[in-house]
Amino acid sequence: MMIHGLYKTINQQIVLEDIHFTLTQNEIVGLIGRNGSGKTSLFRLLAGYYLPDSGDIQINQQSIYQEPTIKEQIFFIDEKENFLNTYSLKKINAFYRLNYQNFDQDLFLQLTHQYDLSLQLNYRQLSKGMQGLFQMILAICSNATYLLLDEPFDGLDVIVRKQVIGLLLEHLSEKNRTALIASHNLSELEGLIDRALLLKDNKINKEYCLENMRETAKKIQLVFKTKKIPVIVKENSKLINFQGRVITVVFEHYTPELADQIKAYDPLVFEELPLSLEDLFEANLNAPQKKILDRSISNG
Structure with missing residues (x-):
């Protein structure tokens, strides 16, 4: 995924400016920045929820804005505008099966059974931790190449957090997929990511390869x-x-x-x-x- 010169204003305020970076397969990238720095807005742009004022996002040299079917390679749940809240897990499952042609239904049923997630339950009936676990199951089973995860560990207890991280690591490595993770828990993020992107002043201010960082x-x-x-x-x-x-x-x-x-x-x-x-x-x-x-x- 190539991100070229993204620029976005909301209510005449600059939210993101001249954003450039690349996501390659089989890596986990951290997106870090203060509250209000534009992390969620960037995710919404990458997922195609927002249209940029200028710039482009390309996968295999095709623009996601010119070829909408390419968006199937991107998974994102906008927790702040989460339409899932009013539906049962069964209906949510049906929605994602329609939107992701390669959705792995067998794996979905296996994982929901493994973690005692009844498909008859309403999403709102789940605890914060179980909601996070269910979202990770959806992300994995979508078989999307690029997973955009906005605070996926927020509010999870230690046990559920380990389960969510374990699922992510196991299934990313198997299929050369990529995750872009925004998290306030930097110590936890450090143990997962290959690179870190620092969002400051509406721009990607720094990029760190953690292996090189430790050397230099x-x-x-x-x-x-x-x-x-x-x-x-x-x-x-x-x-x-x-x-x-x-x-x-x-x-x-x-x-x-x-x-x-x-x-x-x-x-x-x-x-x-x-x-x-x-x-x-x-x-x-x-x-x-x-x-x-x-x-x-x-x-x-």
Whole structure:
């Protein structure tokens, strides 16, 4: 799936601007951003629920807007505008069988039976956890190539969350499918995804390949002899935390040469700490880092 220059305004407000990225088969991608950053709007565009003001979404070089049948390769349940609420699981099943020609009914019946989901139940009768599990079953059984999952683990207890994640991982790997997941639980997301897309200021601000991130990015705790922070640190890092003269920063492009330059200032503390996806999120989405750092040190 190729996303080219998506631009969307709602009520004369820019919601998404110049969105470019690619989803390839057999990967799980995380979409992270603050509340109101446009994650759900992006999902609605990708699913064809919204029309963009400009830009295009292509699968196998065909536009989903010019070839509507291609949308069958995309699965998305809009939880905020969920039409499923008023129907029984049996009727919901019938709807998805009509809309996805390759819907795996045998697997659907197997999984609903396995998890004691009676098809006679109304969707509203299910607990939050069972609703999430049922949605994941629908996503898997749709056999869509691209699964758009907006907060799929939200509100699930530990046991159901493990079941949902297990189902996802098992059935994605079997058929070279792709999932784009938006989640506030970054520690959980980090254990699942291959890449992370950071949505900020209406744009995809950063893209991280987690394998590369672990090789090139470092989280360092520093204390210098004076309150003055070396320019080399300010220009190459993003602030995570400060307390007194102790600063914790992230270097996204850390090199031995950079380390030597910092060590030349003879810091009292120079300690590498474990780096998480949450650290990158915090470093990139906080208020302007250098201004905070300058102010905190000058007032320290």
